[in-house]
Amino acid sequence: MAEKSIDIKGLTKKYGEHIAVDNLNLTIEKGEIFGLLGPNGAGKSTTILMILGLTEVDSGSVKVCGIDSSRYPLEVKRKVGYLPEDVGFYNDYTGLQNLMYVARLNDIPEEEAKKAALEILQEVGLEDVKDNKVSSYSRGMRQRLGLADVLIKNPEVIILDEPTLGLDPEGVKKFLQLIVRLSRKKGITVLFSSHHLHQIQQVCDRVGIFVKGKMLAEGKISSLAQQLFSKNAFTLEGGIATLTEDVEPPLPLKEMVQKMKAIPEVAHVELVDNGFVVESHRDVSAYLSRLIVKSGYGLNFLSKREYGLDDIYYQYFQEDKNR
Amino acid sequence: MKNKVLRTGISNLKALTISDWTSNLHSLMFRDEDAGAGKGNFPWGPFKAMVQKEISDHFRNWRFIILFAIISMACMGTLFATLADGMKAIAADSSGNSFFFLNLFTKSNGTLPPFFGFVGFLGPLFGISLGFDAISSEQQRGTLSRIMAQPVPRDSILNAKFLAGIIVISVMFFTLSFLVLGSGLIAIGIPPTAEEFMRILVYTVLSIVHVSFWLNLAILFSVRFKQSATSALLGIAVWLFCTIFYPLIANMIIKAYEPSKFAAPKAIYFYEKLKFYLGQIMPNELFDGITSAILVPSIRSLGPLSMEQLQGAIPSSLPLGQSIMLVWPQFTGLLALTLLCFLLSYLVFMKREIRSRG
Known part of the structure; x- marks a missing residue:
């Protein structure tokens, strides 16, 4: 069961004085979709390059499917499909020709490769344009061709470096769905790097947060949220207004705050001008809105604050400082 | 005992x-x-695929087509000029030597440089143009990291680029040589002797070695520099330096050492040696030596000769084996320079970190 697709131990990479990846430990199990989340320059790409043996490891070890990738990079590359960020193709060749070339580099017999290529092109939705030159492809099509390119060697592990960069929201959604579908269908392990929390949330089983070469936290998305925002998993923001034409005067604000605090699971209430911020352990927006209206106020808006990556590592830095 | x-x-x-x-x-x-x-085992299949792709890329490339057109037109031009009114000159000149056919390659009527001149001059340019963007363009297009993520050894891409370049150059040079040979045959009506034919083949092979040096130099630059333009300019700069500036500099140095007419033989010998060795550093000088010795069988030495060495020599042309012996040092030097470039590109490339673009 616990077969490890990727096993990283004490991985370190330095560029001169700068430490790009600092003593990284990570294991990814077979069939898992793992999201590597981190801001630009966090060392995500460097880690990926080391997994593939495309750059030298300063210390530590990387094993992919049980094979040491700094010693036997060829074996690893046979099993791993890698989609680099901002992937490039030979523009004078058609999509199919590009795929066939990669198949030839993988020593797949011609007939078999052709069959597989057509199948995969259909799967990623490029069968209509397979004989067009890649120079005529849009960004989304290139990205999908990149995925096809990764899949043609029938990999056990695929590594996608910022695959959604530069795609429109619709394209991102489709692309992510495609990845999940293919991974589930063929039992492929996926390592997915991104700096968008939402995209990672949509598809990944497990997430690692990677900042400044260190893994800050890793785990399932839900547990990660608890890990990070244990006190206040939900934050609601609202705007209130006093309606002048009302005859009855509204409840004093202080009293309303008291009532808000009385709602079960609410941890903290703060008043800001013309509004409030409520932190709670679970979603209390329904209770809040009823309370506000009952108290004689108008509700301008009520929104859940989403946590982006910024908030997450901001949170971590704060904790670091407090320590 | x-x-x-x-x-x-x-x-x-x-x-x-x-x-x-x-x-x-x-x-x-x-x-x-x-x-x-x-x-x-070494994956030959993928390597073959890479070489095939590179060759077909070269042949489809406008750059190649244009250069090939220029070189072949220049060569044909000289050939026709030689044949048109140089025939008499050739005939008159060939009275002394029996290698009539080789004159097609080395003689001209003066309006255009001879065939070997063109090959020596444009060949390097051809090598540079085939190699200057070998690696850097792959990097710029973002295909390098994609290819390197496939199960092929890293050096395969360098080897494939080099081998494809050599094959393309070989095809081109053999085509040119045989074209000249064939049209000469038709025009003159005298078939070349076996030795002449062999000499032409050897000359062609050696000019391929010469161009492969420039190809390798260009590949080295393309590995080292990220911008194709930089490596192209640098390649052309080196070529210009070798063909134009270095001879000027060498001349200046030689002038400084020029002995008077009445100097001791030792001083004169030293001067001649210096003149010879200063020339031998440059790849194109090496190649010039090779060409003249192979195509002009009567050349007996590329360096200075003393009177003692000349004593007893019979004024006839050398057999092919001896001519090859004569240029062996030059050939080795050229090959060494080629290998040096190849080695350097290996050193730079093998430890390089390959990012997607940039």
Whole structure:
């Protein structure tokens, strides 16, 4: 069961004085979709390059499917499909020709490769344009061709470096769905790097947060949220207004705050001008809105604050400082 | 007695070297097996695919087509000029030597430089144009990291680029040589002798080696520099330096050492040697030496000769073997320069980190 697709131990990479990846430990199990989340320059790409043996490891070890990738990079590359960020193709060749070339580099017999290529092109939705030159492809099509390119060697592990960069929201959604579908269908392990929390949330089983070469936290998305925002998993923001034409005067604000605090699971209430911020352990927006209206106020808006990556590592830095 | 000792000595030596060889061979094979168990055999299929792709890219490339057109037109031009009104000159000139056909390659009527001049001059440009964006363009297009993520050894891409370049150059040069040969044959009506033919073949092979040096230099630049334009300019700069500026500099140095008419023979000898060796550093000078010795069989030495060395020499042309012996140092030098460039590109490329773009 616990077969490890990727096993990283004490991985370190330095560029001169700068430490790009600092003593990284990570294991990814077979069939898992793992999201590597981190801001630009966090060392995500460097880690990926080391997994593939495309750059030298300063210390530590990387094993992919049980094979040491700094010693036997060829074996690893046979099993791993890698989609680099901002992937490039030979523009004078058609999509199919590009795929066939990669198949030839993988020593797949011609007939078999052709069959597989057509199948995969259909799967990623490029069968209509397979004989067009890649120079005529849009960004989304290139990205999908990149995925096809990764899949043609029938990999056990695929590594996608910022695959959604530069795609429109619709394209991102489709692309992510495609990845999940293919991974589930063929039992492929996926390592997915991104700096968008939402995209990672949509598809990944497990997430690692990677900042400044260190893994800050890793785990399932839900547990990660608890890990990070244990006190206040939900934050609601609202705007209130006093309606002048009302005859009855509204409840004093202080009293309303008291009532808000009385709602079960609410941890903290703060008043800001013309509004409030409520932190709670679970979603209390329904209770809040009823309370506000009952108290004689108008509700301008009520929104859940989403946590982006910024908030997450901001949170971590704060904790670091407090320590 | 003496003979016997010598013979046993030789047989001992033979036994020694042979056993050495076999043990070496054995260890070599053993090592191969060892590596084979760990890494699998060298993937020839992918390598072939890479070479094929590079060759077809070259042939489809406008750059190649244009350069090929220029070179072939220049060569044809000289050929026709030679044939049109140089015939008499050739005939008159060939009274002394029997290598009539080689004149097609080396003589001209003066309006255009001879065939070998064109090849020597444009060949380097051709090599540079085939290699200057070999690696850097892959990097810029973002295809390098994609290819390097495939199960091919990293050096395969360098080897494939180099081999494809050599094949393209070989095809081109053999085509040109045979074109000149063929049209000469039609125009003159005298077939070349076997030796002439061999000389032309050797010359063609050696000019391929020459161009492959420039190809390698260009590949080295393309590995080292990220912008194709930088490496192209640098390649052309080196070429210009070798063909134009270096001779000027060398001339200045030689002028400074020029002995008077009445200087001691030693001083004159030193001066001649200096003149010779200063020339020998540059690849195109090496190639010039090679061309003249191979295509003009009457050339007996590329360096200075003393009167003693000339004494007793019969004024005839050298056989092909001797001509090749004559240019062997030059050939080795050219090959060494080529390998040096190749080695440097290896050193730079093998440890390089390959990012997607940039």
